[in-house]
Structure formats: structure tokens, C-alpha cells
């Protein structure tokens with residue numbers, strides 16, 4: 108191997124390391140995300156590049172009730188049959204309680220004996236991310252709001268057809284917006 112080859116190789120390696128470090132940094136502290144926006148009539152507005160909603164723990168404590176804070180920011184769960192959403196059948200949207208992103212729709216909600224509001228699909232894949240909690244056994248899939256990192260609930264694979272998914276969502280993590288008819292012409 109010539110000296111020139113070695114230099115080129117180590118240079119390429121060096122660039123690769125720099126590139127991967129900057130990629131990792133940008134995804135960790137990415138200040139913007141792409142989500143799909145919906146109006147309160149449940150109509151899809153379309154994808155939008157939005158700023159992430161970031162607050163300190165002290166700020167979240169002020170903005171949320173204690174129950175909302177522990178569920179969304181600390182990853183705890185409401186007790187089963189808490190509140191009214193688990194049995195709610197009204198048409199409307201469920202928005203993240205922390206940032207207002209639309210996360211679920213009554214269109215995919217189904218009655219579940221679990222005591223949680225259960226959905227067979229997310230309103231838009233872009234609006235959430237999932238995370239497999241390897242520390243828990245059996246492994247649980249956390250459902251997290253992409254815009255503000257709120258813990259919303261868990262995803263299971265025992266849902267109805269066609270997705271066979273069941274998103275069990277904490278009432279304290281979402282706010283139900285009853286369906287409103289959109290204004291004429293808009």
C-alpha cells in the first residue's frame with residue numbers, strides 16, 4: 108500500500124466519522140420536525156415543518172396538572188377506567204395535551220375492555236414516534252408525541268383488523284376536540 112493510498116483512506120475515514128457525529132447531533136437536538144396538521148373539523152391540512160415544543164421540567168409543571176405532568180413528562184400511566192375518554196364515542200380529534208398536535212381520531216377508536224382510550228391507528232404516522240422499552244418484560248412500545256416528546260401511551264399488536272394494532276392512550280396525555288363543521292368556503 109502506497110503512502111498516498113493510506114492518506115486517502117484515513118481521510119475518507121475521518122470524513123465519515125465527522126459526518127456521523129454531526130448526524131447524531133442534529134437528530135438529538137433537532138429544533139424542528141415535520142408533522143401533519145389537522146383543523147378542528149378533522150380535515151388534513153398537510154405536512155408542516157414546525158418548531159419542537161421544548162420546556163424545562165419546571166415550566167412543564169406550571170403548564171400541566173400534576174397528573175398530566177407525571178403521565179406525559181415522566182412516563183407514568185393513568186389508572187384504567189380513569190376519566191371518560193375510554194368510553195367516549197363522539198366524533199372528534201384527540202390532540203396532545205402538551206403541544207396541541209393531532210395524534211388520534213375518533214374514526215379509528217374502538218371499545219376496549221382495557222379501560223383506556225384505544226385506537227387502531229395514529230391520525231398520521233408523522234405525528235408520533237415509538238420507542239421499545241427494553242427494560243420492561245414483556246417489552247412495551249412507548250407512543251410518544253413527535254413535536255414535544257410527551258409520553259402518550261403504549262402500542263400493542265392485539266388490535267382489530269386491518270392494522271391489528273391497539274394504541275392504548277392515557278386520558279391525561281390528550282385533549283378531545285369535538286368535531287366542528289368547517290366554515291363555509293374554508
Ligand SMILES: [Zn+2]
Pocket residue numbers: 203204205206207208252253254255256257
Ligand atoms: Zn405533543
